[in-house]
Amino acid sequence: MAQKISKEEAFQFLEKHTRFLLVGHIRPDGDDIGSICALHNALESMGKEADMVINDELPDRFNFIETTRLINRDIPEGRTYDAVVFTDLANRERAGEIHIPENVESLCIDHHVSNEGYTDYLYLRENYAATAELLAEMFFDHGLKLSRDTCNALYLALGTDSGFFKFSCTSSHTLLMASKLVEMGADPAFISNHLDVTTAESMKTYKRVLDTLHFAADGKIGIAYMDKQSMEMDGINSDYYVSIPRKVAGVEIAFLLKYQEENVTRVSLRSREYADVSQLAAHFGGGGHVRAAGCTISLPMEEAEAELVKEAEKIL
Ligand SMILES: [Mn+2]
Structure with a gap:
């Protein structure tokens, strides 16, 4: 069973490792895609290496987040990692058909009440609207400089999981994170314009x-x-x-x-x-x-x- 850890300990986990495999879930949603992209960019800004894997097709409508182009469908060959981080996955099966290296320390960052505790460490906030809400707070705490694309990714993630701040999971904290993201460069109209159009x-x-x-x-x-x-x-x-x-x-x-x-x-x-x-x-x-x-x-x-x-x- 995973050891539950605090936000501080989760950040220390990110600080002490160097080569990350980031794993998102099959049938990816806006929170998963936005969270994995933001974590990837934050780790790179900390001087780390990170590969993203989502073992499924990505919905086109999130393409406007530029970092999505770096998401792999499978684990790239010939790479080694010293940490695996799962974002927004309540259970291991949601990772799909990929062979995650064993004997590598693993962390899950999630907000699902049903999280099965399948990693070594678990940073869980079940009252948060989105996994991105945990990440945004952690990044702000440590004064990380977030690019416009990273801010948009986190805002997209908060927005899609909260029905754009309409669902009951929306708290003052969710809105505070959204507000700070807008202050740092997220563009709500740009994001809505991409999501509201339909084919x-x-x-x-x-x-x-x-x-x-x-x-x-x-x-x-x-x-x-x-x-x-x-x-x-x-x-x-x-x-x-x-x-x-x-x-x-x-x-x-x-x-x-x-x-x-x-x-x-x-x-x-x-x-x-x-x-x-x-x-x-x-x-x-x-x-x-x-x-x-x-x-x-x-x-x-x-x-x-x-x-x-x-x-x-x-x-x-
Ligand atoms: Mn989510």
Whole structure:
């Protein structure tokens, strides 16, 4: 089990090592991508070497962060490391199919309540909106000079994980970090302009997903599907579509059921005010946060829905 450490100890870990492998998660989101890029740049500014690995395709919409171009899909060959840092990964499986060197000291920096403690050290703040919130605070504490791209990466990460400062995870501290990032060069309008545009294909997918919207538990559960075709059209941005069932008045729990393969359904879960969807996801072997979680169920979509609704009704 990981040894839980403080922010100071986590920074000391960064200071005492020199060649870092940074690992992000599969199906990367804005927080993961922004956090790994910012940590990479901060380490370089400290005179360290760092390679980034995310073992999955990166969504195009985060390309405006220049550092994303340095992210590797696999661990580069012939490199050696004296430390591995996982950012925003609740469990080891989220790293994907990569062979992480053993006998190298490992640290995880994360904000998932469901973190499984799979590294030597764990710096966890489960009340923080994003992993980037831990990193930004740490960098500010030590007076690191952050480039404009690094500030944008951290702001993007804070913004995407907090629904751009709308979700309940948004605290005065989240906003303070965002404010300091803007002071140091982050550009909120530049970031929004890149995120708010959508492709024609995404609009068509939106219509397809919207057509599947239905309800259970007297309208307290909102459900939408991304079938095989929708996933082929815009599966890489699937997280965006869970906003469809979540938006409807009266919905406390939203499910987006996503085709993964025949008889395997991935599920994104969201809640609005009181339901703990991280517990619900954990019931199905998944995890996440109180208001946003995910799991994979080995059933076709309709059957997965029935199981989910049955469990969800117990907490409504
Ligand atoms: Mn996150």
